[in-house]
Amino acid sequence: MATGELENFSCLLVDDDPFMLKALSKMLESIGIQGIIQTDNAQDALKYLANRNNHIDIVISDLNMPNMDGIQLLRHFGSLGMSFSVILVSGEDPRLLESVKSLGEQQKLNILGTLNKPVRKDDLEAMVKLHNPIGKQAPNGPAAMVFADELQRAIMNDELEVFFQPQVAIDDGHIVGIEALARWNHPEKGWIPPGIFIGIAEKYNMIGDLTDSIFQKSISEAAHLRSLGFDITVSVNFSAQVLCVLELPEILSETIQSSGLESSHVVIEVTESSLAQDMNITLDILTRMRLKGFGLSIDDFGTGFSSLEQLKQIPFTELKIDRSFVHQAAENRASRAILESSIDLAQKLNIECVAEGVETEADWKLVEELGCDIVQGYYTAKPMAARDFITWAKEYGLQRNVQDTTPK
Ligand code: C2E
Ligand code: MG
Ligand code: MG
Secondary structure, three states: OOOOHOOOOOOEEOOHHHHHHHHHHHHHHOOOOOOOEEOOOOHHHHHHHOOOOOOOEEEEEEEEOOOOOOHHHHHHEEEEEOOOOEEEEEEHHHHHHHHHHHHHOOOOOOOEEEEEOOOHHHHHHHHHHOOOOOOOOOOOOOHHEEEEHHHOOOHHOOOOOEEEEEEEEEEOOEEEEEEEEEEEOOOOOOOEOOOHHHHHHOOOOOOOHHHHHHHHHHHHHHHHHHOOOOOOEEEEEOOOOOHOOOOOHHHHHHHOOOOOOOOHHEEEEEHHHHHHHOHHHHHHHHHHHHHHHEEEEEEOOOOOOHHHHHHHHOOOEEEEEEEHHOOOOOHOHHHHHHHHHHHHHHHHHHHEEEEOOOHHHHHHHHHOOOOOOEEEEEEEEOOOEEHHHHHHHHHHHHHHHHHHHHOO
16 A cells, blocks of 8 residues: 555544543554544444544444443444444453454454554554555445456566565574465555455456466475575465365476475465365365375464364364464463464374464464474564565574575
């Protein structure tokens, strides 16, 4: 998103705590948002929103308020239509926040996400930027069709980029892999997060071409890095739709044959929720991928349904714990329990365990203490363009004195 666009955003803050209202306003101002309306109760917020002359892009609301709580407020939002997005803020258990988010989504509300108190400016900014007036409209609306057309062109013109986020071993910190994450630098809107365009690509049957493009770029980058001496794997995300193509294992094998990589250098990441449909075909495809030597990772572990059943059926080589159970798990009993059990499960199944979303030293220490193998998160590095990876890895190697990860 172009920074200029933020100036035109209008945000409505709803919180009974005057200190919180002030703090959130300051943060929004500092990221360039000029239109900020504050209310200290849900009733006033609803009154403001119900007035057709008032335009609000994003409502940022506390969950716990006297008279009307955040859940009741969401119910009222449902009846106001979907022209604004919602961010929920609370000092409550993150799991409660997640449940409220699901409730809001069931009511077809545009929930951008949930933030725990104390709110960090970077998190607020990233979430605000998720509000995309076009990308977030009803998936069949005319604006979404224009957006889909643009995405189609971007895929065809090879304009999608791949960023890479390092994965490091927890025992000595050496770089063991990179995860490939799709990026779209839209000519007018700036960077659009995958959370938005992947959904559109799935909806409009472009996900096959998109995955193909991202896979090829990831493979050639990983082959290049390996040729420089990096002993790393590359992980690529696969959506449910592409896991319906029966020839996929053969197609992937052919792609890597010409690159110089081996299948064991490639990890296919699938999310639990994407596994819910067409289980027979998916199982066939994933099992043949494994037979061909590819690694298989169950991504966002803990967030989907029947994950244990899937762990039993599918020959996963890696379990990747969702970041909602990792970041700040030391301070949250439920997150910590889920994190601990997931790591324990991976150990008992004798598969690799990756903790996603390790943002702080405290996060790192906890996953280390619990016996996780691999870490991925902002504490080590944010996703970066391929051209920045080598420089980053050299500096990282020097800092940690891990010489084996620097190129020859
Ligand atoms: P994911 O596969 O679970 O990827 C990890 C996401 O967590 C990435 O977000 C990454 O930037 C973010 N992340 C990593 N460490 C941290 C941390 O310490 N703190 C925080 N707050 N976030 C962290 P990103 O790049 O926005 O991607 C979001 C999702 O979009 C991915 O989640 C994946 O499900 C999907 N996606 C991205 N690229 C592709 C793709 O090529 N194909 C498909 N099908 N999906 C993709
Ligand atoms: Mg992933
Ligand atoms: Mg994940």
